[in-house]
Amino acid sequence: MFKFWKKSPKDAEKQQVAPADAAVADVPAEAAADVAAQPIEPAANPVEPIVEPALLPAAEFVAEAPLAVAPVPDAAAVPAKKTWRERLSGSAFAKNLGALFSRKPKLDDALLDELETALITADVGVAASTDLVENLRRRVNKREFEDATQLLAALREALIALLVPVARPLAIAPEHKPFVLLMVGVNGVGKTTTIGKLARRYQQEGHDLMLAAGDTFRAAAVEQLKTWGERNRVPVIAQGSGADAASVIFDALQSAKSKGADLLIADTAGRLHTQSGLMDELSKIRRVLGKLDASAPHEVLLVIDGTTGQNAINQVRQFRAAIGVTGLVVSKLDGTAKGGVIFALAKEFGLPIRFVGLGESLDDLRVFDPAAFVDGLLPQNLAA
Numbered sequence: 001m002f003k004f005w006k007k008s009p010k011d012a013e014k015q016q017v018a019p020a021d022a023a024v025a026d027v028p029a030e031a032a033a034d035v036a037a038q039p040i041e042p043a044a045n046p047v048e049p050i051v052e053p054a055l056l057p058a059a060e061f062v063a064e065a066p067l068a069v070a071p072v073p074d075a076a077a078v079p080a081k082k083t084w085r086e087r088l089s090g091s092a093f094a095k096n097l098g099a100l101f102s103r104k105p106k107l108d109d110a111l112l113d114e115l116e117t118a119l120i121t122a123d124v125g126v127a128a129s130t131d132l133v134e135n136l137r138r139r140v141n142k143r144e145f146e147d148a149t150q151l152l153a154a155l156r157e158a159l160i161a162l163l164v165p166v167a168r169p170l171a172i173a174p175e176h177k178p179f180v181l182l183m184v185g186v187n188g189v190g191k192t193t194t195i196g197k198l199a200r201r202y203q204q205e206g207h208d209l210m211l212a213a214g215d216t217f218r219a220a221a222v223e224q225l226k227t228w229g230e231r232n233r234v235p236v237i238a239q240g241s242g243a244d245a246a247s248v249i250f251d252a253l254q255s256a257k258s259k260g261a262d263l264l265i266a267d268t269a270g271r272l273h274t275q276s277g278l279m280d281e282l283s284k285i286r287r288v289l290g291k292l293d294a295s296a297p298h299e300v301l302l303v304i305d306g307t308t309g310q311n312a313i314n315q316v317r318q319f320r321a322a323i324g325v326t327g328l329v330v331s332k333l334d335g336t337a338k339g340g341v342i343f344a345l346a347k348e349f350g351l352p353i354r355f356v357g358l359g360e361s362l363d364d365l366r367v368f369d370p371a372a373f374v375d376g377l378l379p380q381n382l383a384a
């Protein structure tokens with residue numbers, strides 16, 4: 001029953017590299033976004049024994065595709081980028097706070113209690129909400145504010161101050177060649193689409209990058225990444241579905257090294273943080289990469305679905321224990337997300353929040369900006 005996990009020399013031969021295809025070089029950003037955003041079925045995620053990958057010679061894994069950089073699509077063809085406020089306006093955070101302050105409330109204990117409830121229900125978490133409101137309460141008691149507008153301004157400052165320490169953008173350190181970025185997270189959080197968006201971003205910045213299709217559970221997952229790579233002329237290292245993930249990522253690093261790529265982004269299968277067998281597989285990926293580069297992976301990005309709520313805290317704990325997370329991406333903050341989970345994460349862990357997902361298009365993966373984020377959640381003024 002476990003035989004599909006065993007890597008045979010035949011499996012190694014099956015490894016493919018998505019060819020660069022001049023015919024699809026001019027696919028506009030929107031089409032690429034469609035591919036990146038295409039829905040995929042949930043992974044079955046069986047718990048399987050871990051098998052060390054065979055350490056095959058580098059020559060067998062050299063990517064055929066040149067590391068060509070596709071032309072950057074014409075900016076005019078891309079629809080106007082939506083503002084943070086437009087993207088975040090549907091969140092419970094924005095709605096609750098908007099409703100609270102539009103009543104032109106009196107500065108009293110009842111308002112502070114309501115504010116605390118609004119923050120907690122928007123996923124900010126009990127600890128962060130209580131801290132924020134108790135600080136404001138002290139200042140209200142000292143008569144620092146004349147009206148609710150001033151209280152709102154103080155809340156804005158306090159929220160931004162909570163996030164500034166975690167707004168540390170990802171730097172692709174040139175001393176690592178390639179810089180290895182591993183994308184991890186539970187099922188369906190947006191890992192693969194985020195890879196598509198990041199790949200486009202780094203390609204436009206002039207990086208020679210390669211992708212590793214490390215989600216080997218489903219053929220659809222490999223195809224999703226390969227299609228993206230073909231359209232954007234980014235080489236994708238993949239083996240058939242059912243291959244060993246650590247082996248695919250190991251091969252991809254070997255290939256990226258031999259091609260002189262400066263960035264390798266590896267996808268992994270979604271896994272529940274409670275599935276210990278699958279979490280062990282992540283440790284194995286780290287161990288195996290270490291055979292080629294002791295410092296790899298240089299970034300482990302954990303993607304958290306912004307609609308997850310307080311369960312996000314458990315996810316960070318478990319993934320951190322299994323593989324050592326170095327940065328977070330909080331996706332899907334548009335739509336039904338309540339908006340506050342980022343504050344809870346910042347308060348609990350202090351891990352860098354590298355990017356946030358504000359929608360499905362390529363433009364919607366933004367470098368995390370605390371002021372833009374907070375301003376997108378809060379009412380512009382008491383009339384909002």
Ligand SMILES: Nc1nc2c(ncn2[C@@H]2O[C@H](COP(=O)(O)OP(=O)(O)OP(=O)(O)O)[C@@H](O)[C@H]2O)c(=O)[nH]1
Binds near residue numbers: 185270333357360
């Ligand atoms: N609205 C919105 N949808 C997003 C965002 N990021 C990803 N998605 C959608 O989330 C769905 C799942 O995305 P995937 O990238 O396939 O998720 P994954 O983590 O790779 O999933 P598995 O490989 O199954 O674990 C897709 O429909 C994406 O378009 C975002 O920021 N906003």
Ligand SMILES: [Mg+2]
Binds near residue numbers: 192215221267270
């Ligand atoms: Mg995926």
